[in-house]
Amino acid sequence: xxxxxADAIGDFRDGLSRWRVWVALASExxxxxxxxxxxxxxxxxxxxxxxxxxxxxxxxxxxxxPHYETYVAVGLxxxxxMSEAITQSVSLFVREENFIKGTTLPLSVYVMRLTMQSxxxxxxxxxxxxxxxxxxxxxxxxxxxxAVLGLLVIALTTPAAITVFAMGGAxxxxxxxxxxxxxxxxxxxxxxxxTVGSGGGVRRILxxxxxxxxxxxxxxxxxxxxxxxxxxxxxxxxxGAVLWLTAFLLMGLFRRQxxxxx
Amino acid sequence: MVSIRVKDLRLIYRVRQKLSxxxxxxxxxxxxxxxxxxxxxxxxxxxDGISFELKAGDRLGLVGPNGAGKTTLLKVLYGIYxxxxxxxxxxxxxxxxxxxxxxxxxxxxxxxxxxxxxxINGWTSxxxxxxxxxxxxxxxxxxxxxxxxxxxxxxxxxxLAFSIATSFKPEILLMDEWIxxxxxxxxxxxxxxxxxxxxNAGISVLASHNNTLIEKYANKILHLDDY
Numbered sequence: 001x002x003x004x005x006a007d008a009i010g011d012f013r014d015g016l017s018r019w020r021v022w023v024a025l026a027s028e029x030x031x032x033x034x035x036x037x038x039x040x041x042x043x044x045x046x047x048x049x050x051x052x053x054x055x056x057x058x059x060x061x062x063x064x065x066p067h068y069e070t071y072v073a074v075g076l077x078x079x080x081x082m083s084e085a086i087t088q089s090v091s092l093f094v095r096e097e098n099f100i101k102g103t104t105l106p107l108s109v110y111v112m113r114l115t116m117q118s119x120x121x122x123x124x125x126x127x128x129x130x131x132x133x134x135x136x137x138x139x140x141x142x143x144x145x146x147a148v149l150g151l152l153v154i155a156l157t158t159p160a161a162i163t164v165f166a167m168g169g170a171x172x173x174x175x176x177x178x179x180x181x182x183x184x185x186x187x188x189x190x191x192x193x194x195t196v197g198s199g200g201g202v203r204r205i206l207x208x209x210x211x212x213x214x215x216x217x218x219x220x221x222x223x224x225x226x227x228x229x230x231x232x233x234x235x236x237x238x239x240g241a242v243l244w245l246t247a248f249l250l251m252g253l254f255r256r257q258x259x260x261x262x
Numbered sequence: 263m264v265s266i267r268v269k270d271l272r273l274i275y276r277v278r279q280k281l282s283x284x285x286x287x288x289x290x291x292x293x294x295x296x297x298x299x300x301x302x303x304x305x306x307x308x309x310d311g312i313s314f315e316l317k318a319g320d321r322l323g324l325v326g327p328n329g330a331g332k333t334t335l336l337k338v339l340y341g342i343y344x345x346x347x348x349x350x351x352x353x354x355x356x357x358x359x360x361x362x363x364x365x366x367x368x369x370x371x372x373x374x375x376x377x378x379x380x381x382i383n384g385w386t387s388x389x390x391x392x393x394x395x396x397x398x399x400x401x402x403x404x405x406x407x408x409x410x411x412x413x414x415x416x417x418x419x420x421x422l423a424f425s426i427a428t429s430f431k432p433e434i435l436l437m438d439e440w441i442x443x444x445x446x447x448x449x450x451x452x453x454x455x456x457x458x459x460x461x462n463a464g465i466s467v468l469a470s471h472n473n474t475l476i477e478k479y480a481n482k483i484l485h486l487d488d489y
Contacts, residue, residue, distance in 0.1 A: 021381045028367055028378065035369050102361040103382060104341045171278070256344045260275040 004252030011251055012159075015108025022109050026116035044124035045131075052076050052132055055193045065195055067224060069136040074147075074220040075192040077122075077129040078154070082215060083183045085118040089162040090169035090176040097262045107255050108159075111166065115159045133223075143226030150218030153233070157240040163247035167254055170261055186212060211239055264318050264354030264433050264464030266339065271312040271348040273331075273338060277304040308334045312348070314484055316465045323480030324469035330486035332469035336360065336436045339467065354433035354464055357383075359441055362427040363419070368412035372403055372422050375411050379426045393429045400455070401425035402448070417444045428455050435463040439470050440479075 015022070034040045055072050065071055093100060096110045168175045190212045196203050207213045217232035277297065296307040309331045316322055324332045337343045338350060340358045365382050366375050376397055380390035398407050401421045406414065414422070420443035427441070442452045460466040460479065470476050476483060 018384070020387070024378055024381055028370060032367065032369050098361070098364055101342065102364045105382065259342060261278050
């Protein structure tokens with residue numbers, strides 16, 4: 001078991017040391033995705049604003065939540081970041097087949113390439129989110145520092161989640177479509193534009209048993225209330241630890257086999 | 263001192279029946295080479311009983327029909343495929359010349375593509391800058407180097423790929439077919455560069471179907487059979 005983890009850690013160490021490769025490739029990827037457009041990657045920001053604006057306009061009255069704009073703006077930003085990273089990760093190794101079969105780059109380079117892509121996309125969405133918060137007059141407080149810590153927890157969990165889903169997708173191709181559908185439904189089953197309220201019911205069950213709720217909470221709650229959601233932080237850290245353990249285990253067990261299954 | 267020692271090398275891999283919701287008859291991945299077993303337990307023997315030793319100055323030619331395992335052996339030596347059993351001991355840095363167009367970005371300029379390919383090859387920023395002028399000069403691209411790669415003709419693209427791929431001084435060089443590029447004049451220049459590379463490399467291994475080339479190039483020949 002020790003050698004499995006040592007193998008995985010070695011791959012990640014090697015991958016991290018080649019940061020210039022994945023930073024360069026991820027930057028090119030984002031540029032290529034918006035090639036020949038006038039606004040380029042600014043479309044990422046505009047897409048976010050269009051999405052958030054639509055949700056706010058349509059659901060504001062029905063929900064009756066104080067600072068509803070802030071609630072949706074932050075929640076949607078976190079959701080879109082996680083949703084895109086997970087959806088893209090399932091087909092990661094399949095997309096990188098030529099590289100995996102033609103170079104000796106460690107697998108973690110591809111994991112970090114996608115992590116970097118997600119971070120760049122997230123950066124543009126964050127700019128849109130902050131602009132929206134400024135427009136609706138959300139007041140800045142010291143509590144926002146907890147939101148920054150929440151973002152850090154999410155960022156540090158991202159490579160682990162990508163590894164787990166990428167490994168799953170390599171061995172189980174149908175996972176790509178399972179995940180796509182789950183994430184589509186997740187937009188509605190996660191408290192992004194609705195709240196639990198004071199009662200129980202289906203919404204309470206969905207919020208309590210949906211792990212994404214806690215990732216939203218560690219960023220959104222500090223911005224909304226200035227307080228620190230300790231329980232949510234604890235759950236997210238625990239999920240992160242499990243994901244990293246699983247990622248190391250899968251990487252150590254299967255990283256040399258990936259080349260044979262693609 | 264560079265050396266390669268391969269003893270009783272065997273590469274067998276399982277043709278995994280992917281976990282899938284597809285009907286059972288559509289599940290099996292495509293496979294080549296020798297296939298053993300049925301159902302979930304299908305295995306391909308890609309290499310079996312390969313042994314050889316190379317020391318500095320050796321030029322090994324790999325010959326054999328399609329599917330005999332020439333490329334697979336090169337990929338084992340390069341570290342892409344892990345051997346199932348036997349041992350592969352290599353001293354020296356291994357560089358490979360296969361799939362030389364891998365990673366080229368159509369939207370990026372030739373210069374940027376040199377940087378990206380250099381990073382993929384594991385070159386440092388200093389090494390990339392050191393080799394940049396030589397690569398541009400050898401490729402004869404001139405001012406085109408700062409235009410997007412997609413604007414290049416096929417010959418220009420091939421020249422750039424060749425120039426990047428052969429711009430280093432390898433200790434151990436692996437080649438899947440002799441590579442060349444461009445028009446007749448450039449082909450001649452490319453042949454010179456290839457000869458220089460293989461002569462300067464401590465050890466080189468070439469897989470090819472061209473027996474005349476192999477006889478001219480190699481001082482050792484390994485026949486691989488599709489059994």
